[in-house]
Amino acid sequence: MGNVIQNKWVLLIILALTWGSSFILIKKSLDVFNPFQIGAIRIGVSGLILMRFGLPALLKMSRNTLLWLGIAGFFGCFFPMFLFPIAQTHVSSSLAGILDSLVPIFVLVLGFLIFGIKSKWLQVIGAITGFIGAAALMWFSETRTEESVVGYALLIVLATASYAFSALLIKHKLQHVPSIQLSTGVFTFWMIPSLVILLVTGFFQDFQSTSETWTALGYLSILTIVGTAIAIVLYYKLIQDTSPVFASTVTYLLPLVAVFWGLLDGEKFTIWYVFGGILILVGIYLIREKKKEPRHIPR
DSSP: OTTGGGSHHHHHHHHHHHHHTHHHHHHHHTTTSOHHHHHHHHHHHHHHHHHHHHHHHHHHSOHHHHHHHHHHHIIIIIHHHHHHHHHTTTSOHHHHHHHGGGHHHHHHHHHHHHHOOOOOHHHHHHHHHHHHHHHHHHHHSTTOOTTOOHHHHHHHHHHHHHHHHHHHHHHHHSTTSOHHHHHHHHHHHHHHHHHHHHHHTTHHHHOOOOHHHHHHHHHHHHHHIIIIIIHHHHHHHHHHHSOHHHHHTHHHHHHHHHHHHHHHTTOOOOHHHHHHHHHHHHHHHHHSOOOOOOOOOOO
């Protein structure tokens, strides 16, 4: 198993399947819980699960490392966890998954604007191609409804920019922190604020033991344990083993998985799903980084 997760492409596929399913799980959870409860549970419970490893990791870190970990965790974990369920109160799960494919675009743009990172022209073309594929899926698919308010869709765009900024910080400011310590530390760091939000929203006071509540809680549990705690550990490992650009290409596969679940949930299938999906895969191929000669990386 250890050798399997060392393969960057295997990690990419696992993350795509896991996070691509997150949007439908958020949708099902919203049947009972409000967006703030969903975000707070995902972070708070993940923090409780990972605290055994995260707390010792935090205690060993310098103040400077803790500062960057807190900032990276806010933009890559805390903030987006609330933006997505808020947006999905008016945006379909398929559309949410499609818009999430904007992350690599923001990695390239913010990488250049903030860190001065120059991308190869082929990577830029790949990112644009992937974006065109996602845009085609969004524009011509059946996910466009009267309830898909632009303002709520822009919350997802903001979340993708937030993810990209966090990925760049991890690569440039937290490369020296092992991925396990980094991921568990992030959730432990933001656990208390999330639990406070959970209390303020009245989750425990208003909880009703009904079949609908337990079903929604089951979806939310899968979303929290698999789609949040485990997936973030693998994602941070992928960033450190490759680059923010390569790791962010997982979002090119997310629309395919999100649309698949949308179809099972009753959404119609059109030829534009095929067209957009092919463009997204072409974008992944172009944006990939060619293998370089091995070099020593300090541990």
